Amino acid sequence: MPVGKSITAIPVAGPYLAWTVDDGIDGTVVGAYADMAQATGNRVTFFLNGSRKAWTDQAEHLRPLVASGQIQLGNHTWSHPDLRSLTTSQIQDELNRNEDFIQNTYGVSAKPFFRPPFGYINAQVRQAAAAIGYTAPTLWYGSLGDSAVLTPDEIADLGTQWFNAGRVVIAHANHPPVLDAMPRLLATIDQRGLRTVTLRDVFTS
Numbered sequence: 001m002p003v004g005k006s007i008t009a010i011p012v013a014g015p016y017l018a019w020t021v022d023d024g025i026d027g028t029v030v031g032a033y034a035d036m037a038q039a040t041g042n043r044v045t046f047f048l049n050g051s052r053k054a055w056t057d058q059a060e061h062l063r064p065l066v067a068s069g070q071i072q073l074g075n076h077t078w079s080h081p082d083l084r085s086l087t088t089s090q091i092q093d094e095l096n097r098n099e100d101f102i103q104n105t106y107g108v109s110a111k112p113f114f115r116p117p118f119g120y121i122n123a124q125v126r127q128a129a130a131a132i133g134y135t136a137p138t139l140w141y142g143s144l145g146d147s148a149v150l151t152p153d154e155i156a157d158l159g160t161q162w163f164n165a166g167r168v169v170i171a172h173a174n175h176p177p178v179l180d181a182m183p184r185l186l187a188t189i190d191q192r193g194l195r196t197v198t199l200r201d202v203f204t205s
């Protein structure tokens with residue numbers, strides 16, 4: 001794994017799709033992703049903010065899936081700041097506080113994968129993160145657009161646009177319309193013969 005270089009794609013050939021899901025403003029969406037994973041076998045990476053209640057409320061629900069590796073937890077900082085506006089120690093505090101939460105709540109480490117909020121990153125952020133073991137900043141290539149409130153059809157159409165082999169796609173557990181888009185998103189994966197993977201499935205350190 002290249003240290004400090006942003007991940008935007010899957011490094012191995014094959015029908016692999018990394019479905020990454022950020023934030024966690026809406027606990028019902030977090031829970032629905034867990035149910036979907038359980039029901040379908042799909043593999044998902046959450047980039048979570050531990051400051052969001054969902055990750056405590058849904059912990060029992062998620063823990064077995066995290067333990068099996070079907071759901072990977074990545075670090076999206078504790079409180080979702082623009083890391084470029086912080087000092088090195090503030091950047092590290094944001095990541096460490098979230099890492100501690102993930103370890104205490106789920107018994108796993110998120111290292112080395114982190115996603116800078118808004119995708120905002122610079123050399124100082126890379127260095128501050130790498131110094132505490134976060135050597136794999138993870139961005140994306142393709143988005144379901146659902147950090148805003150879109151309609152289910154708009155979200156499903158973005159899935160049709162972006163769910164393809166080799167992609168790291170970003171989604172959000174923030175607003176309920178993605179739940180109504182889910183059947184079409186899953187159908188796109190099936191029709192294209194895609195296999196969802198976590199980042200740990202395809203990156204070796």
Ligand SMILES: [Zn+2]
Binds near residue numbers: 022023076080118
């Ligand atoms: Zn975010």
